[in-house]
Amino acid sequence: MDYFLNKMKTEYNYKHKITFEDIMFWIIIAGMIGIALWMISGSPTEMGAIIGIVTFAAASDILIWKSLFKIDKNTAIGFTKIKGEFNNINYKLNEINNKLSKK
DSSP: OHHHHHHHHHHSOOOOOOOHHHHHHHHHHHHHHHHHHHHHHTOSOHHHHHHHHHHHHHHHHHHHHHHHHHHHHHHHHHHHHHHHHHHHHHHHHHHHHHHHHHO
8 A cells, every 4th residue: 555655656756947937928818907907997098008018928939939949849749768778679579479480
């Protein structure tokens, strides 16, 4: 039982390092919320508030897409590394198949 509990702790103990992009994303989200709340109180003009919110939304989307492309790139590199291993396994299976067919 202890083995399974320790295994669960190690599997779900993933630590994410906070990067500059993460901090910028949350600052941008806070800016969007801040401008929306400022607009509710009536201080900025409607056009200025809309331009600010759209600018912050576009910046946050860019940061999200950048993160997604980085994940996609790492996944592609991982599959490229594994492809060579699959070729080796395929070659060995063909050798075994040839040996079995000869008998």
